[in-house]
Amino acid sequence: MQIKYVIKKSKRRSISLEIQGDCSILVKAPWFSTEKEIIEFIETKRSWILKHIEQTKRQNELAGNIGPFDEKRIRAIKRQARKIIPERVRFYAERAGITYGRIFIRLQKTCWGSCSAEGNLNFNCLLVLMPQEVMDSIIVHELCHRHHMNHSKEFYEEVYALFPEYKKWNKWIKENGQAYLSCVVR
Numbered sequence: 001m002q003i004k005y006v007i008k009k010s011k012r013r014s015i016s017l018e019i020q021g022d023c024s025i026l027v028k029a030p031w032f033s034t035e036k037e038i039i040e041f042i043e044t045k046r047s048w049i050l051k052h053i054e055q056t057k058r059q060n061e062l063a064g065n066i067g068p069f070d071e072k073r074i075r076a077i078k079r080q081a082r083k084i085i086p087e088r089v090r091f092y093a094e095r096a097g098i099t100y101g102r103i104f105i106r107l108q109k110t111c112w113g114s115c116s117a118e119g120n121l122n123f124n125c126l127l128v129l130m131p132q133e134v135m136d137s138i139i140v141h142e143l144c145h146r147h148h149m150n151h152s153k154e155f156y157e158e159v160y161a162l163f164p165e166y167k168k169w170n171k172w173i174k175e176n177g178q179a180y181l182s183c184v185v186r
């Protein structure tokens with residue numbers, strides 16, 4: 001497979017690669033590097049590049065299937081999320097004997113969930129569009145922060161006790177979450 005790339009030279013010391021949304025590669029290189037060096041560098045990273053191009057293609061395809069989310073659609077998604085997410089929070093909180101403050105559901109640009117020191121929980125409304133296990137994994141993660149305000153071994157032990165498939169669905173959101181965020185019309 002032919003790898004398409006664009007070179008951008010600047011005052012930097014080493015070469016780095018970025019996969020763009022259109023699956024082309026942006027090569028950031030120092031002023032002094034030659035085309036030959038850059039091509040050799042790309043060749044050493046070939047399998048990494050191809051893997052990431054495949055991922056980007058899958059993301060673009062998924063985004064095409066679920067989006068776009070304009071303002072009207074976002075309002076509907078928030079309404080749905082405000083019904084469903086608090087129910088799931090209550091379910092897991094009762095099961096684990098965890099208390100919490102208020103629940104806020106918003107459209108967030110980078111974050112899926114968070115837990116404040118006061119015990120308030122924040123969730124991204126887009127979670128409601130994903131498989132329920134994904135939403136549950138984020139809810140369990142934030143609830144467990146009520147006992148551990150860190151990502152320690154003890155924290156994850158509690159997460160896995162409450163939601164054994166955590167790893168699988170955490171991987172899912174890492175691979176697919178960006179596609180959901182990219183559907184938001186700004």
Ligand SMILES: [Zn+2]
Pocket residue numbers: 141145150151
């Ligand atoms: Zn966390």
